Amino acid sequence: xxxxxxxxxxxxxxxxxxxxxxxxxVLEVTNLRKYFPVKSSGVVRRTIGQVQAVDGIxxxxxxxxxxxxxxxxxxxxSTTGRLITRLWDPTSGSMKFEGxxxxxxxxxxxxxxxxxxxxxxxxPYSSLNPRHTVGSxxxxxxxxHQVVPDRQRLDRVKELLEVVGLxxxxxxxxxxxxxxxxxxxxxxxRALALQPKLLxxxxxxxxxDVSIQAQVVNLLQDLQRxxxxxxxxxxxxxxxxxxxxxxxxxxxxxxxxxxTDRETLYLRPHHPYxxxxxxxxxxxxxxxxxxxxxxxxLEGDVPSPVNPPSGCRFRTRCWMAQDICAKQEPxxxxxxxxxxxxxxxxxxxxxxxxxxxxLDALGVDQNGDHVSGETKSAEDLNAxxxxxxWTDLESHKKSSERLVGDHIADRPQ
Amino acid sequence: MxxxxxxxxxxxxxxxxxxxxxxxxxxxxKIALDRLRSDKIAMICLGIVVLxxxxxxxxxxxxxxxGVELRGGxxxxxxxxxxxxxxxxxxxxxxxxxxxxxxxxxxxxxLAEWFYGARTSLFVATVATLxxxxxxxxxGLLAGFSRGWLDRVITxxxxxxxxxxxxxxxxxxxxxxxxxxxxxxASLERWSMFSLxxxxxxxxxxxxxxxxxxxxxxxxxxxxxQAARVIGVPTRSILFRELLPNIIAPIVVSISLGLPxxxxxxxxxxxxxxxxxxxxxxxxxxxxxxxYFSTYPVYLYAPVIGITVLVIALxxxxxxxxxxxxxxxxx
Ligand SMILES: Nc1ncnc2c1ncn2[C@@H]1O[C@H](COP(=O)(O)OP(=O)(O)OP(=O)(O)O)[C@@H](O)[C@H]1O
Ligand code: SF4
Ligand SMILES: [Mg+2]
Numbered sequence: 159x160x161x162x163x164x165x166x167x168x169x170x171x172x173x174x175x176x177x178x179x180x181x182x183x184v185l186e187v188t189n190l191r192k193y194f195p196v197k198s199s200g201v202v203r204r205t206i207g208q209v210q211a212v213d214g215i216x217x218x219x220x221x222x223x224x225x226x227x228x229x230x231x232x233x234x235x236s237t238t239g240r241l242i243t244r245l246w247d248p249t250s251g252s253m254k255f256e257g258x259x260x261x262x263x264x265x266x267x268x269x270x271x272x273x274x275x276x277x278x279x280x281x282p283y284s285s286l287n288p289r290h291t292v293g294s295x296x297x298x299x300x301x302x303h304q305v306v307p308d309r310q311r312l313d314r315v316k317e318l319l320e321v322v323g324l325x326x327x328x329x330x331x332x333x334x335x336x337x338x339x340x341x342x343x344x345x346x347x348r349a350l351a352l353q354p355k356l357l358x359x360x361x362x363x364x365x366x367d368v369s370i371q372a373q374v375v376n377l378l379q380d381l382q383r384x385x386x387x388x389x390x391x392x393x394x395x396x397x398x399x400x401x402x403x404x405x406x407x408x409x410x411x412x413x414x415x416x417x418t419d420r421e422t423l424y425l426r427p428h429h430p431y432x433x434x435x436x437x438x439x440x441x442x443x444x445x446x447x448x449x450x451x452x453x454x455x456l457e458g459d460v461p462s463p464v465n466p467p468s469g470c471r472f473r474t475r476c477w478m479a480q481d482i483c484a485k486q487e488p489x490x491x492x493x494x495x496x497x498x499x500x501x502x503x504x505x506x507x508x509x510x511x512x513x514x515x516x517l518d519a520l521g522v523d524q525n526g527d528h529v530s531g532e533t534k535s536a537e538d539l540n541a542x543x544x545x546x547x548w549t550d551l552e553s554h555k556k557s558s559e560r561l562v563g564d565h566i567a568d569r570p571q
Numbered sequence: 572m573x574x575x576x577x578x579x580x581x582x583x584x585x586x587x588x589x590x591x592x593x594x595x596x597x598x599x600x601k602i603a604l605d606r607l608r609s610d611k612i613a614m615i616c617l618g619i620v621v622l623x624x625x626x627x628x629x630x631x632x633x634x635x636x637x638g639v640e641l642r643g644g645x646x647x648x649x650x651x652x653x654x655x656x657x658x659x660x661x662x663x664x665x666x667x668x669x670x671x672x673x674x675x676x677x678x679x680x681x682l683a684e685w686f687y688g689a690r691t692s693l694f695v696a697t698v699a700t701l702x703x704x705x706x707x708x709x710x711g712l713l714a715g716f717s718r719g720w721l722d723r724v725i726t727x728x729x730x731x732x733x734x735x736x737x738x739x740x741x742x743x744x745x746x747x748x749x750x751x752x753x754x755x756x757a758s759l760e761r762w763s764m765f766s767l768x769x770x771x772x773x774x775x776x777x778x779x780x781x782x783x784x785x786x787x788x789x790x791x792x793x794x795x796x797q798a799a800r801v802i803g804v805p806t807r808s809i810l811f812r813e814l815l816p817n818i819i820a821p822i823v824v825s826i827s828l829g830l831p832x833x834x835x836x837x838x839x840x841x842x843x844x845x846x847x848x849x850x851x852x853x854x855x856x857x858x859x860x861x862x863y864f865s866t867y868p869v870y871l872y873a874p875v876i877g878i879t880v881l882v883i884a885l886x887x888x889x890x891x892x893x894x895x896x897x898x899x900x901x902x
Contacts (some may be wrong), residue, residue: 232754243801272803285794289816348798380660444584 183218184356185242185256186542190215190251190261192237196464210463211237213412214251216490218542219356224382224389226399228435229409230460235392236280238409239358242390243277244268247442255356273303276354278378280361282341286333292319292344293329296320299351318347323377339370350381358390363398375401397439400424405496408432411471412463414490418497428493428504428551430476469526470502472562478503482514485526489519489539492548504551517558524562532561600819603895613891619884623877627693630686639669641683641851649678659868671873675863684851685873691852692881695767696833700826702772707779708822715787716725716782726784729777738843741770745845756849763848767840771833779825784816820896827889831882838878853878 171381191214196207212234218227227235240246242253244260253261260271276299279285286295296315300306306314315327322343333341342362349357359378363371377404382389393399399406400420407417408431416429427433434454456475461467470488473479482502490500501513521532538545607613626633634641650656656673659666671681713723748766752758790796791814798807840846841854842861853874860871 242795245797245800272801275801277798277801279794279798281794287795287799287813287817289819290813291598298799298804302803302805302808334599338719345798348802352802404791 171214175541182221183543184221184256185219185258185390186252186254186534187218187238187242188216188252188254188542189540190238190241190253191249192234192241192246193216193249204552207464210412210466212241213466214540215407215409215412215414216540216542217407217414217417219388219390221355222382222386222388223405224380224391226403226406227390227392227398227409228399229394231394232460232463234463235394235409235413236360239277239390239392239451242271242356243275243358273305273352274355276349276352278342278345278349278357278359278362282345283365284336285345288333291330291332292324292336295333295344296347296351299348303352305352310439311465314351315347318351319344321350321381322347337370338366339374342366342370342374346374346377346381350385353385354387356388356390358392360392361394362391362537364394371398373476378402396424396435400502408435411460411466413471413500414498415501416497416499417490418494418499422494422532426506428497428499428506429501430478430510431472433507470500472501476510479524480514480524482511482522482524482526486516486520486522489518490517491516491537491539491554492545493551493554496544498544511555511564513555513559515554515558517561519558529561576800590878600816607891607895611887611897613895616884616888616891619880620888623689623881623884624693626686626865627690632691634680634683637670637682638667639680639683641687642677642679643683644673644678644680646676646678649673650676651762655867660869672867672869674859674870675867681856681870681873684856685853685877687851688853688856688874689877689881691847691850692834692837692854692878695764695771695837695847696830698768699771699775699833699836700829702768703776703829704779704822704826706772706776707825708783708815710776711780711783712787712814715784716791716806716810716814722784726778729781729784732774732777733781735774737774740774741840741845742843745770745840749848760847760849763846767837767846770840770845771836775829775832779821782821782825783818786821787814790814790817816857823896824893826894827885831885831889834878834882834885838874858885 164193188287190212191210192212194209194211195205196209197203198206205445208271215234215238217225217227229235237246243260244263244265248261248413251261252259253563255271255275259273260268263271290298293312293315296318297311300309300311300314312329315329319329320325324340324343324347328336335346336344342365346362362378363374366374378389381387389402391399391402403420404416405419406423407414408423408429409415414426416423416432423432424436427436434456437452437454454477458475461471461474467474467484470476470479470483476483478501480502486501486502488502488504490498491504492498493504502516503510503512504515505511517523518532519537521529521534523529523569529537537549644650647656650673651662654676655662656669656675657663659669659672661672669680669682669874671685673679674681674684679827710725710729714722714729717725745763745766748769749759749763752762752765796809796813799813804813836852837846837852838857841852843860844858846852846854846858857871857878858873859873864871
């Protein structure tokens with residue numbers, strides 16, 4: 159299977175051919191965590207557990223670019239968005255906006271940065287205050303940050319309404335007089351008012367009719383091009399981000415399981431979960447070239463983030479799962495110039511390796527037991543972006559093979 | 572940011588609201604008020620309430636207009652040996668000199684007492700409603716928005732206050748306040764009024780506080796509150812600009828229930844001996860007139876009819892207001 163190695167990749171280490179692609183990151187997230195305490199009921203409310211909503215994720219969003227964040231309901235996408243907009247405080251980890259750490263800023267310190275980082279919300283019916291006029295809603299950010307003098311605020315609001323394709327004369331109407339799509343445009347106008355550099359769009363179209371979805375996505379795309387805004391585009395399926403994001407991160411139960419560019423993700427996904435997500439997306443291109451994707455059905459429900467499965471979190475639903483998956487958490491390995499995947503058996507669908515590829519990186523044998531004398535690889539697995547050097551899948555496989563099987567004797571008794 | 576329409580949107584035409592002809596929007600509050608205006612009974616009741624308010628405001632003017640005098644009775648001149656007045660009911664016919672008759676024993680004019688009594692009733696009801704509503708709003712907003720320990724402390728106090736038996740506390744508390752501070756006649760008048768208002772509002776804010784806490788708990792999870800925080804709107808503005816307009820309905824309901832309740836409560840408490848001292852009030856008149864019901868019923872009718880009409884009007888008006896503000900019946 160030569161398609162599994164990237165052409166141009168040297169045996170052990172290769173150099174990224176297109177480092178210029180992303181440019182300067184506007185946002186760098188490193189090992190970000192958010193645990194919500196679970197409190198007992200009663201008078202003395204002790205913490206009896208933790209919802210591991212986001213558990214150590216790293217990614218970066220390039221200036222003016224856009225990263226898609228995809229995953230099932232409850233995997234921690236919104237939590238990530240809310241950490242970046244500092245609605246919630248992170249449990250640990252770092253978030254750098256234009257190189258400046260924002261994870262530990264107080265509300266007051268954060269205030270000037272609010273202009274730069276804005277958010278578009280999922281539900282157009284709850285994201286607009288029903289008691290405020292559109293003019294007041296879109297004017298609020300202008301008022302709070304004194305972007306324009308009070309006298310010019312209304313003119314500016316009208317301009318913004320026009321930018322998002324609404325009738326500017328509707329500024330003194332109330333949200334209940336608009337349709338879902340129009341309301342979402344109002345929310346977009348509000349987010350644009352401060353001319354942000356980064357927009358977190360939390361499932362901006364999933365509450366809308368399919369016919370309206372495309373229009374809103376097109377609007378966002380135009381705005382991004384025109385105003386050079388970087389997007390963190392959150393979605394629960396791959397169909398929407400496909401048209402929007404050159405890079406996509408796939409999340410499962412608080413962790414990123416695969417992060418790569420659009421082409422690789424849609425044509426050669428290496429993680430079983432991505433493959434399952436993708437098989438649910440109707441695909442015209444694939445149908446056109448004759449290759450029809452078989453539908454992968456995932457069994458069972460997403461486990462509780464309070465008590466996630468040991469090892470690989472996806473193992474309770476993975477058809478590839480083996481013993482090692484329960485013992486060792488698969489590291490997020492960079493296996494291509496712009497491709498990271500966290501699976502012991504990463505590979506293209508239908509051609510996945512039969513023995514784990516991560517043994518060398520973890521220093522364990524195929525049962526997940528530590529092999530004496532072996533150490534974990536020194537590679538920084540929490541780096542937000544893609545490194546210039548990486549080890550390709552074939553090399554991982556080869557170097558891992560030497561740890562398979564015949565090391566039982568080495569095991570400490 | 573260069574501004575220009577980036578696209579002419581296709582869904583614009585298909586998506587325009589049904590009421591395309593009227594550009595100006597109607598706020599939910601305005602819709603409710605429009606609805607109220609078309610309710611005949613509500614408007615009649617509003618008329619009655621306004622009438623009572625006018626009576627209360629212009630009580631001094633009205634007494635002069637009718638040629639009567641507040642507390643102007645001279646017992647020896649105005650009452651007979653059996654303590655009943657020498658003019659008007661119950662022994663003689665109607666006279667313009669004292670349209671509602673004179674009070675037995677004292678010979679004070681009943682009409683003047685009634686005018687000023689309306690004043691006290693409405694004043695007590697309005698102030699008690701206002702105070703208990705403001706306390707309820709602030710406590711409810713704080714508890715709902717703070718979550719955590721502050722919420723638990725506040726909720727605890729709400730529960731404690733709710734478990735207090737109203738009448739018992741009123742009976743116990745107001746004599747203490749009055750005897751502690753009301754040394755001479757002037758301060759007695761002030762402190763008896765204060766203790767009445769205190770008892771009424773201190774024991775009634777909890778229901779609204781609880782309602783508002785619940786509303787805020789659910790509202791604060793709504794995305795528009797988070798949108799406000801992402802924008803950087805200060806917490807105070809979030810509470811009063813974003814949340815408060817959304818809890819108008821329970822506040823209106825609470826006020827509409829509070830006013831008639833307090834009018835009745837003033838009378839009821841006066842009957843139990845708690846109430847304003849030295850100031851005329853319907854409750855005080857009732858308290859005194861009950862002893863004469865068999866011999867001089869008109870004495871009792873005046874304040875009782877006043878209370879009844881006002882309370883019924885307030886209740887019916889309140890009903891209509893609640894219907895108008897009910898989100899379920901909103902278009
Ligand atoms: N305030 C909170 N307190 C406790 N747990 C929370 C809180 N907010 C979210 N969670 C939990 O964190 C997990 C991730 O939630 P999150 O809202 O980020 O998911 P999501 O990926 O956005 O899902 P959806 O597609 O449904 O929006 C969920 O299990 C959720 O129950
Ligand atoms: S690590 Fe194992 S369980 Fe997890 S996705 Fe890969 S094969 Fe499945
Ligand atoms: Mg979400």
